[in-house]
Amino acid sequence: MKILIIIGIGLLGTEKLWVPPLVEAILAHETKPVVVPVASTTLPVARPGQVATGVEGVVTIGPVCPVERFPADPACAPRPYQTTLVISSVSRVLSDLVVVTDTSGYFSHELAPGDYTIGAASNNSLPSLSPVTFTVTLNNRASLNLQFDSGIR
Numbered sequence: 001m002k003i004l005i006i007i008g009i010g011l012l013g014t015e016k017l018w019v020p021p022l023v024e025a026i027l028a029h030e031t032k033p034v035v036v037p038v039a040s041t042t043l044p045v046a047r048p049g050q051v052a053t054g055v056e057g058v059v060t061i062g063p064v065c066p067v068e069r070f071p072a073d074p075a076c077a078p079r080p081y082q083t084t085l086v087i088s089s090v091s092r093v094l095s096d097l098v099v100v101t102d103t104s105g106y107f108s109h110e111l112a113p114g115d116y117t118i119g120a121a122s123n124n125s126l127p128s129l130s131p132v133t134f135t136v137t138l139n140n141r142a143s144l145n146l147q148f149d150s151g152i153r
Contacts, residue, residue, distance in 0.1 A: 054136060055116070056108035057144030059083055059101050061127055063152050080105035081148055084121035089114060090133065111136045118144065126151035 062078030069076070085107060087097040091114065098121060101107040119131035127148040134142045 052110070053113065053139055053141070054109050054111040055087070055118070055134060055142045055144060056106070057142075057146055059085070059105040059107065059146045059148065061148040061150050063150060066152055078147055081127075083148065085118055085146075086121045087111070088117045088119075090117060091115065108141075113138045116142075118146070120148070 059081045060078035061081040063076065064079055065073065065076035080103065082101050082103050082105065085099045085101065087099060087109065093114070094112075097109060097111075099107045099109050113136050115133065115135050117131050117133050120127075120129040127150050129146060129148045132144060132146060134144060136142050
């Protein structure tokens with residue numbers, strides 16, 4: 001037990017040396033090509049206010065530090081995450097749509113009213129995102145805040 005405590009204290013004391021490279025490695029890994037089903041369509045990111053009926057949101061990744069602190073360390077806040085997402089119609093009326101977030105993690109897409117699921121396009125185990133179901137109503141934008149799990153503990 002004492003050895004684990006000493007190792008834990010050592011990791012906390014040196015986290016500024018090893019955590020940033022680990023986070024950067026995770027973020028760099030996601031930029032590799034993603035295999036997208038042939039029936040999918042990749043769409044450009046629309047800017048806020050350009051989509052009347054559809055979905056928009058922000059994607060972040062976290063945790064970025066191995067141990068949460070109180071009070072919270074601003075350097076450990078979730079970070080914007082540029083990635084590729086897949087939007088699927090729950091009724092399967094439409095083909096899957098592929099949306100790429102911008103560097104600030106923002107995404108937006110026009111959708112017909114209905115129920116949809118959004119999830120990660122990558123099959124990687126980390127970082128991961130549990131699929132989220134949302135509803136689009138006429139003349140409204142569903143607003144989502146999605147957070148990928150970096151796997152850092």
